């Protein structure tokens with residue numbers, strides 16, 4: 001047991017039929033928790049019977065992309081890709097209530113207005129007085145540990161997710177990249193994320 005993050009426990013589980021992007025319906029187990037560090041209602045959605053080191057997608061909530069189908073970001077198609085892959089191979093989707101990279105829905109929409117004025121997605125957060133990415137993945141580590149998972153294969157292109165999970169004591173044996181989901185409206189957003197990932201990798205390599 002790792003003591004770097006406070007323990008959470010499983011509060012309940014319920015099975016529901018979930019439609020896959022291809023139309024097939026699979027049983028998914030939805031798990032709720034008690035004791036999560038930020039007090040929010042995050043979920044684990046489990047497909048199949050995952051192995052000891054499961055495939056895991058840590059997805060941050062995006063109401064506009066996940067539910068409304070907004071093409072300003074790539075969240076909706078990334079979620080669909082993840083659900084399809086987890087449905088095929090088995091694994092866990094961690095659906096984290098960290099809308100707008102942790103700044104909330106209204107602030108994200110304010111940030112969109114600033115982006116319409118020329119700022120990129122990270123600059124707009126800074127202009128509103130937030131960090132470029134205010135997400136903390138402590139709750140993800142708590143949830144994984146509560147369901148008995150200490151090591152994962154992580155489905156992501158974001159090096160910060162891996163770094164934060166490892167810092168919280170979850171082993172990441174491999175990162176599996178998600179596909180690029182380009183739309184008519186998300187080119188600048190994807191480019192800003194790519195630039196930031198490169199800069200972050202450089203800072204990590206020089207130990208800053």
Ligand SMILES: Nc1nc2c(ncn2[C@@H]2O[C@H](COP(=O)(O)OP(=O)(O)OP(=O)(O)O)[C@@H](O)[C@H]2O)c(=O)[nH]1
Nearest residue numbers: 059060061062073098099100101111121156157158
């Ligand atoms: N503040 C802000 N948040 C945004 C913007 N566009 C999308 N988001 C949020 O960004 C988050 C997307 O997160 P993820 O899909 O987990 O991930 P990611 O950081 O791109 O990393 P991977 O998809 O794992 O490679 C969601 O919470 C969205 O609401 C934006 O322009 N500004």
Ligand SMILES: [Zn+2]
Nearest residue numbers: 062065073075
């Ligand atoms: Zn989004």
